[in-house]
Amino acid sequence: MKFIYFPAALCSVLIIDLAIDTTGGLPNQLAHLYYIPVVLSALLLRPRLSIVIALLAGVAVSPVLDPARTALGIGAYYDSPEPWNLGASGWIVRPLAFVAISLLAGRLLRERTAKAAAETRGASRGEELGLLGRIDKMILSGSSEEDAIRELTRLVREFTPGHSAGVLIADRKRKTFHIIDTDSVAPELVDLVQQGLPIDEGVAGWAFLHGRTATSRNVFVDARYEKMAEVARRAGYTAAAAVPITLDDVTLGVLVVTYRGEHDFGPEEVATLERIAGQAAIAISNAKQRESLRRLSHETAIVLAEAIESRDPYTGDHCSRLSRFASLTATALELSPTEIETMRLGAALHDVGKIVVPDHILKKLDKLTPDEYAIIKQHCYSGGQICKRVSFLEAVYPIVYHHHERFDGRGYPDGLAGHSIPLGARIVAVADAYDAMTSDRTYRKAMAQEQAEAILRDGAGSQWDPDIVDTFLSAVASPAPERLAAVT
Numbered sequence: 001m002k003f004i005y006f007p008a009a010l011c012s013v014l015i016i017d018l019a020i021d022t023t024g025g026l027p028n029q030l031a032h033l034y035y036i037p038v039v040l041s042a043l044l045l046r047p048r049l050s051i052v053i054a055l056l057a058g059v060a061v062s063p064v065l066d067p068a069r070t071a072l073g074i075g076a077y078y079d080s081p082e083p084w085n086l087g088a089s090g091w092i093v094r095p096l097a098f099v100a101i102s103l104l105a106g107r108l109l110r111e112r113t114a115k116a117a118a119e120t121r122g123a124s125r126g127e128e129l130g131l132l133g134r135i136d137k138m139i140l141s142g143s144s145e146e147d148a149i150r151e152l153t154r155l156v157r158e159f160t161p162g163h164s165a166g167v168l169i170a171d172r173k174r175k176t177f178h179i180i181d182t183d184s185v186a187p188e189l190v191d192l193v194q195q196g197l198p199i200d201e202g203v204a205g206w207a208f209l210h211g212r213t214a215t216s217r218n219v220f221v222d223a224r225y226e227k228m229a230e231v232a233r234r235a236g237y238t239a240a241a242a243v244p245i246t247l248d249d250v251t252l253g254v255l256v257v258t259y260r261g262e263h264d265f266g267p268e269e270v271a272t273l274e275r276i277a278g279q280a281a282i283a284i285s286n287a288k289q290r291e292s293l294r295r296l297s298h299e300t301a302i303v304l305a306e307a308i309e310s311r312d313p314y315t316g317d318h319c320s321r322l323s324r325f326a327s328l329t330a331t332a333l334e335l336s337p338t339e340i341e342t343m344r345l346g347a348a349l350h351d352v353g354k355i356v357v358p359d360h361i362l363k364k365l366d367k368l369t370p371d372e373y374a375i376i377k378q379h380c381y382s383g384g385q386i387c388k389r390v391s392f393l394e395a396v397y398p399i400v401y402h403h404h405e406r407f408d409g410r411g412y413p414d415g416l417a418g419h420s421i422p423l424g425a426r427i428v429a430v431a432d433a434y435d436a437m438t439s440d441r442t443y444r445k446a447m448a449q450e451q452a453e454a455i456l457r458d459g460a461g462s463q464w465d466p467d468i469v470d471t472f473l474s475a476v477a478s479p480a481p482e483r484l485a486a487v488t
């Protein structure tokens with residue numbers, strides 16, 4: 001569109017000149033019209049071209065063209081001794097005025113444009129700093145890898161002015177990208193995303209393979225797009241940019257931003273996306289490290305629990321079964337992922353305090369004496385003390401310490417009743433009893449599931465929390481297949 005401005009300005013000067021010549025020549029009020037192309041050229045054209053227009057207007061109001069005018073029979077430039085009422089030098093003053101106005105208008109415009117651009121840059125830099133600050137907070141918040149990626153996707157989508165934005169995570173084995181935040185995927189794209197997006201296609205593939213930012217003004221004429229062109233068509237975008245999310249030379253995935261129409265990604269926009277991708281890499285890597293440390297800690301704790309449990313000849317896989325039961329119940333109660341994980345760990349470690357119980361008491365088949373029973377009861381306190389001394393086990397302390405409380409308040413160690421007993425301890429109490437009843441013992445065979453369920457229902461409200469018994473039986477005794485799959 002801009003290419004027509006200069007020819008249009010030239011035509012305007014010629015038309016005004018023609019209008020003046022055909023209405024009697026100068027001096028003529030129509031000459032004031034020259035200010036229009038002169039000022040507009042200064043505003044719309046590059047400085048050199050606007051000076052050309054101002055000079056042409058100046059020539060048009062000077063006697064330079066008189067011979068041509070005379071030859072055409074139009075008449076001389078002016079016949080007044082005071083051209084344009086500016087005195088004899090008016091023909092010089094007027095062209096100079098045109099050039100001066102052109103220079104002044106051009107300068108004012110450039111200053112104003114530069115100021116507006118600086119303000120825009122300042123505002124967008126402020127927004128960017130705000131976004132980076134929010135990513136920093138997320139890094140410190142200790143969220144899981146999945147939550148970190150989901151939050152990143154949300155923040156980037158909120159920040160970028162484009163059509164959409166997201167984080168693609170690379171699956172090197174399957175050679176595909178997958179999207180963590182599938183809820184944000186348009187319904188028409190779900191089947192393509194579920195198959196996995198090709199890891200070697202489009203700007204995302206290029207950025208991942210080369211470890212550098214890739215942009216495409218129009219993906220439909222971009223040789224890097226084959227299958228991804230279908231994704232772009234269905235998603236409704238034309239331009240796309242992808243920045244690798246890399247930490248310690250390992251590319252974890254790519255940050256992708258798309259636009260509906262064609263779009264040129266400028267250096268500032270690319271630099272901003274790269275800064276965000278740098279923070280995203282730290283957030284994802286931190287979440288991965290935390291997850292790996294957490295898994296290692298939990299595995300160590302469970303190995304310890306199993307080692308202690310192995311002293312007790314009848315228990316078998318008691319720890320892992322209880323962990324699974326507690327997880328199923330916690331999931332049915334719609335507890336948070338962190339709470340479910342605490343339940344798994346607490347259930348596995350609930351009898352860790354038995355380490356202080358001597359073998360001759362722990363393995364005794366005859367009835368325990370009151371003193372021996374008192375020593376057995378000590379395992380809640382001892383287990384609680386172990387958990388208190390290990391920082392990552394602090395959350396499971398209430399489960400381990402209170403798992404022998406009764407709903408009617410007649411349990412131990414503190415005789416708590418009802419909902420004053422921590423929820424995790426109420427769950428483990430039910431799961432522990434159920435597993436004990438449905439497992440073989442040296443002194444008796446396992447009870448039938450129906451019989452164990454009847455005993456739990458009978459003790460609901462006295463020994464156990466009735467709501468937990470209900471939830472436990474529906475979640476564990478006849479769990480939905482998808483729930484079982486989720487915890488195995």
Ligand SMILES: [Fe+2]
Pocket residue numbers: 350351379403404
């Ligand atoms: Fe116990």
